[in-house]
Amino acid sequence: MSEETILKTEDLTKRFGKILALDRLDLEILPGQVFGLLGPNGSGKTTAISLILGLIRPNSGKVYLFGEERKPENLKRVGVVMDSQGFYPNYSGRDNLRMFGSLHKPVDDRRVDEVLELVGLTNRAHSSFKSYSMGMKQRLSIAFAILDDSEFLIFDEPTNGMDPEGIAEIRSLILQFAGQGKTILLASHLLVEVEQVCTHLAILKYGRVVKQGELQQLMLEAGRSELEMAVTDLEKAVAVLFDAGYNARIENTRVVVTAHEGQAQHVTAVLAEHGLFISEMKKRKSNLESVFLEATRRQQAPKRLT
Amino acid sequence: MEKCSCVPVFQLLQLKLSKLFRNLAFWLVAVVMILLTSYFVSVPANSYHPRVEATQISLQAILDSIDNGSPVLMGDKYPDWFSPEEYPLVDLGGAVIPENAEIYKQIAHDYFQPQIDALTAEGGEYSFSHLIDKGVRQAIVFLVIFSMVMAVIVITTGYHTGSYRLMVSRGAKRSAIIFTELITLAVVSVIYSVLSTLILFSIVWLMYANFEALSPASISLLQTVNVVWVFLLTSLVYMAIASLIATLLASSTPAMLGSLVFAFISLGLFNTTPCDQGLLAGVSSVTLGYNIGSIMHGVFGPISSANGSSFGGSIVVVGSQVQQCFRSLNLAVPLVLVYGALAATLTYFNFSYKDLKG
Numbered sequence: 001m002s003e004e005t006i007l008k009t010e011d012l013t014k015r016f017g018k019i020l021a022l023d024r025l026d027l028e029i030l031p032g033q034v035f036g037l038l039g040p041n042g043s044g045k046t047t048a049i050s051l052i053l054g055l056i057r058p059n060s061g062k063v064y065l066f067g068e069e070r071k072p073e074n075l076k077r078v079g080v081v082m083d084s085q086g087f088y089p090n091y092s093g094r095d096n097l098r099m100f101g102s103l104h105k106p107v108d109d110r111r112v113d114e115v116l117e118l119v120g121l122t123n124r125a126h127s128s129f130k131s132y133s134m135g136m137k138q139r140l141s142i143a144f145a146i147l148d149d150s151e152f153l154i155f156d157e158p159t160n161g162m163d164p165e166g167i168a169e170i171r172s173l174i175l176q177f178a179g180q181g182k183t184i185l186l187a188s189h190l191l192v193e194v195e196q197v198c199t200h201l202a203i204l205k206y207g208r209v210v211k212q213g214e215l216q217q218l219m220l221e222a223g224r225s226e227l228e229m230a231v232t233d234l235e236k237a238v239a240v241l242f243d244a245g246y247n248a249r250i251e252n253t254r255v256v257v258t259a260h261e262g263q264a265q266h267v268t269a270v271l272a273e274h275g276l277f278i279s280e281m282k283k284r285k286s287n288l289e290s291v292f293l294e295a296t297r298r299q300q301a302p303k304r305l306t
Numbered sequence: 307m308e309k310c311s312c313v314p315v316f317q318l319l320q321l322k323l324s325k326l327f328r329n330l331a332f333w334l335v336a337v338v339m340i341l342l343t344s345y346f347v348s349v350p351a352n353s354y355h356p357r358v359e360a361t362q363i364s365l366q367a368i369l370d371s372i373d374n375g376s377p378v379l380m381g382d383k384y385p386d387w388f389s390p391e392e393y394p395l396v397d398l399g400g401a402v403i404p405e406n407a408e409i410y411k412q413i414a415h416d417y418f419q420p421q422i423d424a425l426t427a428e429g430g431e432y433s434f435s436h437l438i439d440k441g442v443r444q445a446i447v448f449l450v451i452f453s454m455v456m457a458v459i460v461i462t463t464g465y466h467t468g469s470y471r472l473m474v475s476r477g478a479k480r481s482a483i484i485f486t487e488l489i490t491l492a493v494v495s496v497i498y499s500v501l502s503t504l505i506l507f508s509i510v511w512l513m514y515a516n517f518e519a520l521s522p523a524s525i526s527l528l529q530t531v532n533v534v535w536v537f538l539l540t541s542l543v544y545m546a547i548a549s550l551i552a553t554l555l556a557s558s559t560p561a562m563l564g565s566l567v568f569a570f571i572s573l574g575l576f577n578t579t580p581c582d583q584g585l586l587a588g589v590s591s592v593t594l595g596y597n598i599g600s601i602m603h604g605v606f607g608p609i610s611s612a613n614g615s616s617f618g619g620s621i622v623v624v625g626s627q628v629q630q631c632f633r634s635l636n637l638a639v640p641l642v643l644v645y646g647a648l649a650a651t652l653t654y655f656n657f658s659y660k661d662l663k664g
Binding site: 046050053054055056057072073074075076078080082083085086087088089090091099100102103104 | 317318321324325328329330467468469470471472473474475476477478479659661662663664
């Protein structure tokens with residue numbers, strides 16, 4: 001294992017009774033990566049993060065952080081944003097940061113104010129945590145995660161239950177951290193979120209990784225490119241292209257043909273031979289949805305252990 | 307040797323104590339405990355005035371009958387020097403002889419007044435020290451219940467709010483977290499024990515001040531120390547057991563129910579001994595309740611009822627054998643300490659290996 005590796009899991013497996021929540025998870029996250037853990041609810045994302053942080057114990061497998069087996073000491077270099085924030089409800093946001101922030105070392109009040117400002121909570125810093133909205137609680141959680149300027153940040157469904165404005169703010173913050181060169185693990189069931197933010201991806205379903213790799217590469221592999229064009233006679237164009245060996249269909253007022261960029265000239269020529277002229281043509285970008293659907297389509301639910 | 311850079315226990319303890327004193331439940335439990343202890347500790351003393359009045363009514367009835375010249379039947383209660391034949395109450399004409407009537411009245415006074423004085427005299431049923439001994443048995447019930455309630459609140463709040471998850475994910479060692487929780491509970495235990503002792507002595511003092519007692523209320527240092535250590539030991543052990551229940555169930559409502567059920571069964575076993583009959587009596591000697599009961603029996607004496615008779619005595623005679631009903635202090639105290647240590651150790655290990663689910 002490279003000393004540069006931020007996180008590595010080996011064969012990480014967790015069962016809750018008869019339910020196999022996570023099945024032999026192997027992940028490796030390198031410095032600077034924004035790694036997405038994508039999967040539907042119940043796919044094992046939170047279980048994976050809980051195992052990484054030592055909140056629950058694996059049935060088998062190991063977790064390595066910063067090149068060594070996970071121990072409480074190296075968790076101090078990790079900032080975490082989880083669904084259950086754990087702050088004391090009767091304390092103000094600022095006091096919560098000061099108290100929990102002082103677990104390792106004396107807290108720097110200026111730094112507390114700095115992170116509160118960064119997440120936009122300065123005005124409500126002295127209000128009790130229980131009076132915060134869901135979005136404010138999440139922002140305080142982020143403030144806590146970055147309080148010690150941690151080099152590795154873990155976000156577990158950071159935009160859950162938030163309004164669109166809050167979601168945009170959180171995503172913008174994550175992008176900001178990524179821009180600062182921090183390594184990020186983002187667990188989410190939102191395709192858009194992962195697509196906007198992540199550089200690398202692992203897709204989980206029923207506790208298993210069904211696809212893993214660099215996001216762009218996965219999208220290229222999954223989606224053979226498609227060309228979208230405006231043609232005079234849509235039905236005739238589809239028939240002509242089909243005869244020429246292309247897979248084509250009509251979508252709204254356009255013809256969509258499965259072909260890569262280099263085939264555009266040939267497609268144009270084939271249509272022109274039959275008196276069909278293209279007024280507009282563009283390459284359709286394949287999206288994460290197609291990657292996700294492709295990866296998860298054939299994945300069956302594991303049988304319960306007996 | 308590599309220096310441990312883990313989260314210092316001191317920091318966690320500071321965090322826990324700071325939270326404890328801002329926790330409304332801590333103060334609410336303390337107030338309810340004070341109110342209930344105050345009320346029930348005062349109950350045994352409430353029967354003092356009716357007892358005195360009943361005695362005074364009997365005396366007055368005798369004085370009236372003396373004034374009316376009726377013969378006073380006091381059986382063998384006359385003093386040795388007195389003989390009714392030598393001191394006739396009425397003359398041959400049926401008139402009351404005043405000098406003799408005064409003697410009769412004095413004898414009646416001398417008979418009844420000591421009975422009243424004996425109630426509050428040292429060793430009497432309403433003596434200050436005896437009222438404290440009785441009060442301990444009332445106060446300890448609430449101390450047990452509220453110690454368990456508070457332990458469940460302290461432990462399960464960490465699960466409920468997710469603060470255990472936050473601390474562990476922040477690099478705090480589980481062993482350090484549960485250690486500080488147990489220390490926090492020990493602090494609560496000290497506070498509640500001292501509070502219960504103060505309430506007990508204050509209420510009994512106030513009640514005693516209303517008695518027409520010849521001897522003033524005097525607080526014995528030994529008795530005070532005994533009350534404090536019995537309260538503290540009891541509170542600590544029951545808190546340790548409630549902590550174990552709370553970490554096992556990791557949820558407020560089931561843990562609270564489980565702890566209260568344990569508390570009530572255990573309190574019922576305080577006075578259940580192998581000398582009694584029934585299923586629980588057979589197994590009582592291995593229970594925590596019986597051993598705490600034995601400590602109270604050993605330190606504060608047998609339990610007395612309102613009319614002065616005792617039950618739950620130290621020994622019973624079965625056939626030709628003398629059976630010890632309560633365990634000796636020398637054995638009961640170490641056993642209670644073992645129960646407490648066992649519960650604390652199991653809590654520690656259970657928390658250290660338990661999954662902290664979100």
